[in-house]
Amino acid sequence: MRAFITGITGFAGSHLAEHLLARGDVVSGCGRRAKWDSSVPTSVTTRAPLFQWDLAHGVTSEVSQRVAAFLPDVIFHLAAVSVPADCGSDEPTPLAAAANIDGTRSIVELCRQLDHKPRVLFASSCYVYAPVTPDNPVVTEEAPIAPTGAYGKTKLAAERVLRGAIESGDVDAVIARSFQHTGPRQSPRMIVPDWATQLLRPSDEPLRVICLDTYLDLSDVRDTVRSYRLLALDGTGGSVYNVGSGVSRRSGDILDAMRTSAQSTRGVMELEPGRRQHPIADISKLCEQTGWKAEIPFERTIADTLNYWRERGTDS
Numbered sequence: 126m127r128a129f130i131t132g133i134t135g136f137a138g139s140h141l142a143e144h145l146l147a148r149g150d151v152v153s154g155c156g157r158r159a160k161w162d163s164s165v166p167t168s169v170t171t172r173a174p175l176f177q178w179d180l181a182h183g184v185t186s187e188v189s190q191r192v193a194a195f196l197p198d199v200i201f202h203l204a205a206v207s208v209p210a211d212c213g214s215d216e217p218t219p220l221a222a223a224a225n226i227d228g229t230r231s232i233v234e235l236c237r238q239l240d241h242k243p244r245v246l247f248a249s250s251c252y253v254y255a256p257v258t259p260d261n262p263v264v265t266e267e268a269p270i271a272p273t274g275a276y277g278k279t280k281l282a283a284e285r286v287l288r289g290a291i292e293s294g295d296v297d298a299v300i301a302r303s304f305q306h307t308g309p310r311q312s313p314r315m316i317v318p319d320w321a322t323q324l325l326r327p328s329d330e331p332l333r334v335i336c337l338d339t340y341l342d343l344s345d346v347r348d349t350v351r352s353y354r355l356l357a358l359d360g361t362g363g364s365v366y367n368v369g370s371g372v373s374r375r376s377g378d379i380l381d382a383m384r385t386s387a388q389s390t391r392g393v394m395e396l397e398p399g400r401r402q403h404p405i406a407d408i409s410k411l412c413e414q415t416g417w418k419a420e421i422p423f424e425r426t427i428a429d430t431l432n433y434w435r436e437r438g439t440d441s
Contacts, residue, residue: 369406
């Protein structure tokens with residue numbers, strides 16, 4: 126497979142590049158800064174050429190020529206503003222709308238300009254679904270769509286852009302609605318690496334945690350990107366697939382597992398107590414069509430994330 130990845134230098138993008146290269150694929154990509162983080166292995170950075178492209182600015186002739194020359198079989202569209210604080214609360218910030226919606230329009234336009242038609246794998250989000258209740262948290266791909274947050278709204282708008290291009294015959298695409306995923310190299314602005322960096326700093330202060338009773342579907346990023354490759358190969362064009370663990374995890378239990386792994390007895394300060402319910406994935410469609418299953422135990426995800434921050438340093 127010849128794979129072009131938007132957002133290749135990001136968290137999931139770098140792990141996807143690493144996985145594809147390990148499978149013998151040829152990989153190229155783009156990023157807004159076109160610079161690898163120092164933590165990405167040289168086995169990736171020396172074998173996956175990249176160039177600078179801010180998708181929000183449209184498709185230049187240079188971009189079109191570069192991608193055309195690479196002749197991708199698949200475009201993995203991962204570039205996005207995905208940190209909720211950067212997307213806005215109720216309505217998208219201009220930055221999020223430009224990156225997530227206009228950026229997807231750029232991918233559609235790029236595909237229209239190419240003589241050959243690569244498949245597009247679009248990384249959408251579970252936050253396009255309507256809110257769920259603790260009594261009925263599991264969602265299939267046919268569950269009601271009604272995002273309440275800005276990030277989910279941008280992802281739904283991007284899905285609709287892509288859906289229009291699929292229906293007009295301009296794009297062959299598969300939509301992966303990804304649930305939360307974590308692991309090494311994730312920004313400490315996200316929940317698990319935030320706790321990891323707090324745990325590893327020498328301090329007697331209690332750990333600051335937003336909520337201990339949040340229920341969510343959390344996967345290892347390395348399992349998530351494996352599903353992307355399988356969907357690119359075996360997914361049905363125009364279809365939507367949930368990508369998650371299918372397991373409900375309580376945030377307090379995740380924290381307890383991290384404290385045990387880090388051998389920490391630090392106390393905990395809960396800032397906003399109360400129960401919060403996120404959607405949990407029904408992944409039967411993904412598993413039945415591609416044969417995917419999670420391979421990385423949750424305990425390894427925690428241990429690898431802690432080890433990553435031990436080696437990198439918590440002030441990075």
